[in-house]
Amino acid sequence: MTILVFTLILFGAALVAGLLGSLTGLGGGVVIIPLLTLVFKVDIHYAIGTSLVSVIATSSGAAAAYVREGIANIRLGMFLELATTAGAIAGAWLAAYMPTEIIAILFGIVLIISAGLSFARLADPVTSGPSGVLAAKLRLNSTMPTEEGKTPYFVKNVVGGFFMMNVAGIISGLLGIGSGAFKVIAMDNVMRIPFKVSTTTSNFMIGVTAAASVGVYLQRGYIDPGLSMPVMLGVLGGALVGTRVLTKARTTSLKIVFAFVILVLAVEMIYNGIAHQI
């Protein structure tokens, strides 16, 4: 297989990963790393660097659309980025000292949790009642556009959400994924905000979180242009198409299929980690 063929296959796979990732809200990164390591036998360090780059591309590309629609809560995102960037930097440093087998096993476990979380019953958003003191002080409460006009919602448990975001940041920096599933759970089930707001705000934050750790990866030489080029362009193209259909499509059945794919990849990653084949 020449570099030309390798690049084209990688581009096609990244296109599909980006589309599915944006439709399900799980992000393309969760498939990119197993794809590179298991299918193309790429070293996991390169795979993580490549994934981080694609994560920044999708997040920024999709966020550009969401932000203009006024769904994402930028103030909330900005506040929580304090937690995710701190976590991401810690995670990136941790990754340098961790054996690749352990990273692979951790990655598999996080994949399984992510897939499981995407089926977790979401708590109903808080749309009435008094606002929390901290949420009001930080001006986190907002409105979202619906068919009946702007609907207000209130943010609960700011401290719990902040802590959960810190964990999401560490996972992102350590494993090179956006860890969108963890971010969405932090906002849905802990902070009780509407699903559309949490997914779009999470997407908005992922780029900054990844940018915080990517500097460490770049310096260590984990970011390879030959891999990043087809993956970034592919994932971005897929994600842009995904964003266009997201507001119309029902994603439940897609989620099941994607979660199953992720589960298989996760088991494979864990197995390879234990068998020292990664």
Added chain:
Amino acid sequence: MKKRIQDTDMEKVIGYLLRYGVISASLVVLAGGIVYLYRHGHQLPAYREFHGEPDKMRNPRLMLEAVMRGEGRPLIQLGLLILIATPIARIAFSIFGYLLEKDYLYTVLTVIVLLAILLNF
């Protein structure tokens, strides 16, 4: 009559900033990719073992010098740098926006995030 900048104005600018950042990064990466595939497309890929990238893929100045010599891979890397700079530029712009909104709490929060990221490059 609007007296000062509102959140919705900031959202618009941030939207454009992200969009054009990603578009320009993609174009540079694509251009670098074409040069790279033209020069090396027939060779065999070698990613099984981790060697780490050479200095010209890590240091922006060396990257530029290699681009001037007509190399594709450093040009891709330069595009990736533009991509990475996009969300960082968004944060930098937010600082400016929150200052105009006279929202000093968020100005400080945003400065902390920006510093944390920049100090790690």
